[in-house]
Amino acid sequence: MPRRKTNSLDFASRFLLRCFAFWAAPLVLVVLLIAAHPDEGPSAWYEEKSSMLAVFGITMLSVLGVFAHSLMDSGQLGSACLLFNMIMQLLMVTLFLSGASSPPSSESLRTGDLAVLPADAHASVGYLRGRLPGDGEGRISVVLPCLNESEFTIQTVQSFCNRTPAEVLQEIIVVDDGSQPPLSIELQRRIQPNCRLRVLRHDDGPRGLMIAKQTGGDAAKGEFIGFYDCHVAPRRGWYKETIQLLKEKSRRLVIPMIGALNIDTWDEIPNGGYVGKCWVNFNADWWWYDDESAYSPVISGGLVATTRSWWQESGGFDPGMHGWGGENTEQPIRTWLCGGDVVRAKSSIVAHMWRTEKDKRTIARYKIRQKYDNVARTAAAWWDEFLPKFRGGNEPHVDVSKTMELKKRLGCKPFAYFLHRFRKVYLQSGMLPEKVFRIRSSSTGKCLRRQNRGYLLSDCSGGTWLHHGNMIPEAFPKPEALSRLIQSADDDANLETNCGGHKVTGGCSACPQGHGSEWCHADCQWVFAVCMSRAEAAKVSAQPLETCCSGIREWNSLDCWADLTGKGPETALCDITGRSSPQQFMFDDDGRIWHSTGECLGVKDGEELKKGHCASAEKWEIVDAFEPFETQTYKKAVVKYGLTEDTPDH
Known part of the structure; x- marks a missing residue:
């Protein structure tokens, strides 16, 4: 009995030592490799060729251990040891390989293929794909608020990734506002690691566009933050003028020129036209316009960039806004009145998908749970003495006390300054009518x-x-000159005239009629359906x-x-x-x-x-x-606040 016990103990000890040696050696190698890369998870170095060799070495050690052990013992214990060895080898290699596709838990942001971000006040969970460079200085974070647009999101992320150099792109942040299924499923599968993609998700969403953008803006690490819709494609070089303008002034919003997107090719429609600048009326409604000035009163919505410093200093968006709409007027007015400006980058082109009932693919796949009156918050916070103009005097009953505190802290100017700064728009277009x-x-x-x-x-x-x-x-007639148009001025019957590709004899009145202004240019000018010489047009046209x-x-x-x-x-x-x-x-x-x-x-x-x-x-x-209330109030404000003609008017 004692001898058998000794043999039994001796065999058991040999069994444990051999098994430990055979499956522990590869595990130690994994630990050493991780220790050699303290700032990176296994997935980061797993992608490198040297790491592939490490995996190959681990596998070979496993095979060698199993083979060696099989020669040393036989019987039930030997078979058990062999089986135990194989199971541990497979488990260890499986766990190692899974590091490339499953996010390890972490309390702080780590670079790597996929890592969990800390939860914050806005997003419950997030992911990072690729490595973040430095502290974001000189680089831009692209924020994309998205909801139930899986395929469009992937195309948008890829287009920003492919058309933004690595030395410029800090990260692409997709804010998933409660999409079902979660957008991260397809993004993890289809977006390449070099895109530096982060996904933040509102599990209890949708919370609405403003909160989604606030989540992305607060999480951004870049010196500059660009907010863009989840169905756009930037033109190559889109970032150059945008970043240059932001470097010139920190308290600034920069808007791109917005083109039309072909969703089949996911690229800009050639010669599709561009829009960018917008104006706003006293009901906080907005519409497009264009002129030669680089400055814009307000913006259209989701396409705008700013500095991280101004985002933080200005508080981002009005925290009381929910759902969709209103931020496109509130944010720029806040910037204009609080020491900043809004500038258009004419060479920064971003193609945008316009929603249309003719193409069902473009229709929004979400419903607003509750109606919010965000534009009323804009008026209540910023209209000052012009507030009675909002919706015919129906003063909005909303709490904008936090915005009022911000106005005081930043030393913001009265709304009359905004109207005066853009008096070319509000006076010369008649929105402040006589x-x-x-x-x-x-x-x-x-x-x-x-x-x-x-x-x-x-x-x-x-x-x-x-x-x-x-x-x-140009060439708009004076009221007193309109009677001259009833009888078109007689040109010299022998005068040879260039109508614009059409040579005629007999002056501009002999140009081909019925074709509009396109057949009346070069030597001639089209004035209220009359083709007349440029000299005659100058006599009837208003100036300035x-x-x-x-x-x-x-x-x-x-x-x-x-x-x-x-x-x-x-x-x-x-x-x-x-x-x-x-x-x-x-x-x-x-x-x-x-x-x-x-x-x-x-x-x-x-x-x-x-x-x-x-x-x-x-x-x-x-x-x-x-004379309406708004015009009277503006005239009084010009005197009250000492607004002068030295201020730019556009």
């Missing part, structure tokens, strides 16, 4: 009243309030340019008269620059209302509206005119 009025027919005594997209005649007590609007473009007004606008609205049909004027969103010829309407000295087609607004059978020849057209009267 008078508001109704338009009455001289023959019927009835006034124009809006109905759907057009107008009809009705009792003047219910007439629509209108005013002159939009800037005066870009003063008010070249159209007729509805008061407290985004709409202007646009196009003159057989049933009178129709409406469209105002082109405040006055360059849209369908929106060009004006009164002549006799009260006729001219349209750029060379025809005038008339009355048919005393009841209906029509268009017709100006020589015999209806005459109209401006009635019930008054």
Whole structure:
């Protein structure tokens, strides 16, 4: 019995020593490799070729151990040892290999293929794919708030990754606002490690666009932060002017030129046109416009970049805003009034997918759970003495005390400064009109009243309030000169004229008619449907340019008269620059209302509206005119705050 016990103990000890030696040796090698890379997880060095050799070495040691052990012992214990050895080898190698695809737990941000980020006030969990460089100095973090747009998200991430150099790109942060299934599933599978992708997720989402953007902005590590939609593609070199403008001034927002995206090729549609700048009215509604100035009153929405320092100093977005909308007016107005500016980068092109019912792929795949009045927060916080203009005096009942504290801390200016800074927009486009009025027919005594997209005649007590609007473009006629257009000026019958690819004899009046302005240029100029010599056009054109007004606008609205049909004027969103010829309407000295087609607004059978020849057209009267509250308030504010003409006006 004692001998058998000794043999048993001796065999057991040999069994443990051999098994430990055979499966522990590869494990020690793994530990040594990890220790040699203290700042990187296994997945980071696993991707290198040298690490592949390490995996090969581990496997060979395992095979060698199993083979050696099988020669030393036999019987049940030998078989058990062999089986135990093989299981441990497979388990160890499996765990090692899984480090490349599963995120190890961590309390702090680590570089590597995939690592868990610490939870914060906004995002419950996040991931990092690729390595972050340095402290972000000189580099940009691209923030993409996304919801239920898996394929679009992947395409957008890839386009930013492929078209932003590694020395410029700090990271791409996708903020998953509660998508189902989570966006990280496909992103981890399809985005290459060099993209430096981070995914932050709102597990209880959707929380809305503003909170998603706030989550991404607060987490950004780059010196600059660019916020872009989850369905865009930047042009190569998109970042150059954006970063240069941000380097010039920290308190700044930079907007790109926005093109149209072809979602089949995921690239910019050639010659698809660009938009960028926007204006805002007293109801906090906004629309596009363009001019030669680099500065913009407000922005359109999701495409804008800033510095991390200004993001932190200005507090990002109004914390009381939820859902979608409103930040595109609040954030730029906050920047303008608190010492910053908003600048357009004309060479930074980002193509954007526009949602349209014609292509079901573009329709949003989410629903807003609750309606939020974010624009009311903008007005309540920033309109100051102009607040009674918001929605006809229905003062919003919202708590903006935190924004008021921010205004005081940053020493922000009154809203009148914003209007004065952009007086070229607000004065010269008629948004601060000298008078508001109704338009009455001289023959019927009835006034124009809006109905759907057009107008009809009705009792003047219910007439629509209108005013002159939009800037005066090039070659816009003076009111007193319109009568000259009724009889087009006679050109020299023997004069050879270049109509723009069409040579004629007999002056500009001999140019081919019926083709519009494209057949009336070079030696000639198109003025209200009349092709006349440039010398004659100069006599009838108003000067200076870009003063008010070249159209007729509805008061407290985004709409202007646009196009003159057989049933009178129709409406469209105002082109405040006055360059849209369908929106060009004006009164002549006799009260006729001219349209750029060379025809005038008339009355048919005393009841209906029509268009017709100006020589015999209806005459109209401006009635019930008054100077509106906003214009009076602006004039008083100019005096009160000492606003001068030295301030830029665009």
